[in-house]
Amino acid sequence: MPELPEVETLKLGLEKKLPGLRIKKIEVLNPKSFQANPKLLGNKKVLNVLRRAKILCINYERDLSLLIHLKMSGQLIYQGKEKLIGGHPTKDMKGQMPNKSTRVIFEFSDNSKLFFNDQRKFGWIKLVKTNELGILSHLIFKNLGPEPLEKKFTWEVLKERLRKRLGTAIKVAIMDQQVISGVGNIYACEALFISKIDPRTKVKDISNKRFKLLHNGIIKSLKDGIKYGGSTRTHFINTDGEKGLFLDHAFVYNKTKKPCKSCKTYIQKITLGGRGTYFCPKCQA
């Protein structure tokens, strides 16, 4: 599920709960989901929680950092000291943790727990040594493009980054994590609608005026995503087990044959770069 807004939603949730807690126990139900020796984290204290691109990073004392990628169906759910989890139970949770897609369970010093669920098992958690320059300098982040919500990310940066993908369809190009980090299928579709660009347009055919519009569209869609707590298609829920509401506000994603919110033309679905791509054929001509 996770694109930048979903991972950011989790980051905001976890940073209110984890810092200061110590790991008491880690139960690995699916070894592929946890690629490290759980014992290394025994009794270590959580310092802080960061996000880079779609990767979540929990920093511990003693130069240890836990990196988490949720891929398509990962969930992180926090269960406080109280017995029940806050928020609405979803089909997945059935109000009970763990469930059949629970892959890893973290238990903390105050008896609270963090569940890592991942139906499709694409997601991973790995433990790395915090780089002396800070975890964000780690190799894993080396090839990632700039963070689109940082001030440094101007429309000129966007244009420059896209220069090596001139022949690629713009929608495929902005989903390339080496061009910009954090934009996935949902927000790519939404950003292109906001900037009124046909997703099939080749990068080389985009004018400066359109680069500015696109730059604005990417930022707006991501910020709206965070504002509404992310997108829930089927799996995403926040640390409290609640769904994200962004898709209720989406313009085109998953709106095939529904009228465009701007011009009433039916939204079309095509395939680009192997992914479902939604757009308004009139507004994005």
Added chain:
DNA sequence: TTAAATGTTTAAAT
């Protein structure tokens, strides 16, 4: 029954 699903990597084809 078949297709598609929020992501990324690798192989194969063009």
Added chain:
DNA sequence: CATTTAAACATTTA
């Protein structure tokens, strides 16, 4: 060699 497409990962749901 560059670019594009497909497959793989694993599971569920429409």
